[in-house]
Amino acid sequence: MDKQQLRFLPVILILLTGGCGFYHANSDSNSATQAIDQATLSKNQLAYGDVQYIFNNSCVSCHSSASPSAGIATDNYNSVKANLSLISSAIANQVMPPKSGNPLSLLELQIIAKWVAQGAPQFASSSGGGGGVPTPTPASGTITASYQSISKNVLLPSCSGCHSNFSTYSSVKANISSIQDALLISKYMPPSGALPAAQLQAISDWIAAGSPQN
Secondary structure, rough: OOHHHHHHHHHHHHHHHOOOOOOOOOOHHHHHHHHHHHHHHOOOOOOHHHHHHHHHHOOOEOOOOOOHHHHHHOHHHHHHHHOHHHHHHHHHHHOOOOOOOOOOOOHHHHHHHHHHHOOOOOOOOOOOOOOOOOOOOOOOOOOOOOOHHHHHHHHHHHOOOOOOHHHHHHHHHHHHHHHHHHHHOOOOOOOOOOOOOHHHHHHHHHOOOOOOOO
């Protein structure tokens, strides 16, 4: 652990223990989301993509680039990295997210803590170091027909690089017809080629169910 990581050691210890024994049973109660988070936590090396969905679900509504509360945006890596000390401290001390918002689960706290302990890299590193080689983070776990799973396994790694507005449920819901056409009907997105059959089926089933935020 280098000097930068040592600065965050007290915060990391608090996060790893669930905020001194306190945490919300938010997504831990959802078995599908819990399985995805557990798969993420079991990775040897985490990257920004592994924590981005957590910030999107619980922080971006107030801390976006367009409207950064307290001057902190959590919808892009550079801002998160620059404000990592404040963000980590706020989470560890239960200041954020607010109790009226979307609280973090114990697994989500542990994912953030592990990422911070590894140096908060933007990309996963094949060597396990903190800097990271710019390679895509592989999708974790089996994809299911739920927003959480589709966001983490498809929208964030395959779409949000160009479509940053797809980082929140409200934006995805508002553009669901365009997404359906681009991914399922015309299949002109993503530019690298059509998605795997399992991902397409999960998206199709989710949209058929009314594209709920679950």
